[in-house]
Amino acid sequence: MKKTIGILVLCLLIVATIFYVKNNKKDIASQSPQKVTIAMVTFPGYGPLYLAKEKGFFGDLNVDLRRIESISDIRSAVRSGDVQMFMATYDIFQTIKDEVPNGVGFLAVDTSHGGDGLAVAKEIESIKDLRGKIVGAEPGFPPYLVLQYMLNKEGMSLKDVNFKDMTTTDVANAFSAGKLDAAAIYEPALSASIKARAGSKVLVSTADTVVLTENLVQDLLFSDESFAKENPDILKKIAEGYFKAVEYMNTNHDDAFEIMAKAFAVTKQDMEDFQTGISWPDKNANINYFNKDSQVNVFSTFKLVGDILRENSDTNITVDANEKLTNSIVNSFK
Numbered sequence: 481m482k483k484t485i486g487i488l489v490l491c492l493l494i495v496a497t498i499f500y501v502k503n504n505k506k507d508i509a510s511q512s513p514q515k516v517t518i519a520m521v522t523f524p525g526y527g528p529l530y531l532a533k534e535k536g537f538f539g540d541l542n543v544d545l546r547r548i549e550s551i552s553d554i555r556s557a558v559r560s561g562d563v564q565m566f567m568a569t570y571d572i573f574q575t576i577k578d579e580v581p582n583g584v585g586f587l588a589v590d591t592s593h594g595g596d597g598l599a600v601a602k603e604i605e606s607i608k609d610l611r612g613k614i615v616g617a618e619p620g621f622p623p624y625l626v627l628q629y630m631l632n633k634e635g636m637s638l639k640d641v642n643f644k645d646m647t648t649t650d651v652a653n654a655f656s657a658g659k660l661d662a663a664a665i666y667e668p669a670l671s672a673s674i675k676a677r678a679g680s681k682v683l684v685s686t687a688d689t690v691v692l693t694e695n696l697v698q699d700l701l702f703s704d705e706s707f708a709k710e711n712p713d714i715l716k717k718i719a720e721g722y723f724k725a726v727e728y729m730n731t732n733h734d735d736a737f738e739i740m741a742k743a744f745a746v747t748k749q750d751m752e753d754f755q756t757g758i759s760w761p762d763k764n765a766n767i768n769y770f771n772k773d774s775q776v777n778v779f780s781t782f783k784l785v786g787d788i789l790r791e792n793s794d795t796n797i798t799v800d801a802n803e804k805l806t807n808s809i810v811n812s813f814k
Contacts, residue, residue: 513542516714518701519554520567522547524754525590525699527740528725534739535728537721541714551575551620558582564707565718567699570785571625573804577796583702586809587719588761588769588778592697595757596622597685598630599655599673600662604683607634610662616644616651617664619794622686622697623648627664628788629696630684638792655680667757687757694784695769695776700805708806715809723763723813763813770807778805 520526526545533543546563548554551572557563559582567589573581604610607630617624631637641662646654648665655663656676662683663673674680684690686697701722703715729736734748741751761769769778782801789795 513540514711514714515542515544516565516718517544517546517563518565518567518718519546519548519557519563521549521551522744523567523699524740524744524746524751525592525758525760526567527743527751528589528722528729528760530743531728531736531739532721532725534743535725537724537728539717539721541717541721543718543721555581558704561704563704565701565703568702569622569625569697569699570782571622571789571794572620573700573702574782574786574789574799575620575794580797580799581804582705583804584705584708585700585702585778585782585805586708586715587701587722588698588766589701589722590699591695591759591761592622592686592757593692593759594667594685594687595670596626596664596666596697597670597687598623598627598662598664598683599670599677599680600683601658601677602679602681604662607631607636607683611636611640613641613661614644614659615641615662615664616646616654616660618648618651619645621648621666623664623666623670625696625785625788626684626686626691627662628792628794629691629694632788632791633690693776695778695781696785698769698778698781700778712808716812719766719809719813723766726760726762729760763810766810767814770805770810772807 518529529545532538533545548557551568554563554566558566566583573583604613615627617627628638631640644660648669651660651663652665652669652673654660655673658677665673670682670685674682686692701718708715737748737751741748768774771777772779779801782805786795786799790798
């Protein structure tokens with residue numbers, strides 16, 4: 481009899497436990513840190529995100545910063561739900577055919593101001609001089625967009641030059657050897673190439689006003705659209721963590737740069753040198769960038785880049801900036 485009662489009590493306890501867990505599943509889950517995976521290629525410009533993670537600036541979020549070196553693989557990871565956010569420039573995000581890219585941009589993380597440019601032979605004095613010349617670049621990288629942008633300003637496109645689709649390393653080597661008239665490349669290959677070829681020079685770079693005025697080469701943090709809609713509070717925490725990291729860089733320079741250098745396996749000096757060609761927009765800069773009334777803003781630049789990509793057949797779709805960018809997150813910090 482006692483044995484039977486014991487078994488009944490045990491069964492009741494098991495049933496009660498199952499009932500409790502089932503009905504409190506959400507409460508239990510809410511007590512665990514929310515995991516957010518951010519995909520990106522290996523690029524020191526994303527250093528502040530690593531700094532934010534190291535210093536705990538993301539608060540109660542469990543942030544996984546994942547290196548994925550192919551944009552197509554990043555898109556696949558987002559599509560599968562394995563990744564919730566990813567880094568991309570305006571051109572990388574929109575360089576896609578036959579389908580509208582998934583993502584909503586909510587934070588500007590870095591802006592190039594000299595790290596990308598166009599190296600040219602001695603006799604090239606203007607963009608118009610490139611007509612019919614041999615020009616090399618690697619599609620999908622910022623220098624390629626700088627080339628397209630400058631041609632566009634002169635009423636030209638890639639059809640007006642003898643364009644060579646090559647890897648950045650091959651472009652730099654070919655230009656140094658005199659096999660190209662111009663090369664769209666990024667640092668340190670940009671500086672190294674003109675040093676290797678007598679008389680050559682940088683015709684234009686992201687340090688020049690003509691390019692800077694558009695913030696043409698700028699990385700935004702994009703979120704999966706469904707995730708963004710369901711978790712605006714998480715997007716805000718990510719933005720807040722980034723802003724705290726940028727502020728920390730200004731107040732604790734040495735520690736900040738040592739942490740970021742370690743994340744990319746470079747020296748602190750290398751990380752500091754890298755900063756000469758890039759800037760990290762703080763809270764106020766982001767609020768300004770996402771203001772549609774600003775002279776230069778993410779919405780207008782997004783549209784400009786899309787127009788250039790279509791002109792050069794890098795995409796066959798039109799993406800509305802208002803549907804793919806949101807200022808609601810940064811505006812919450814006003």
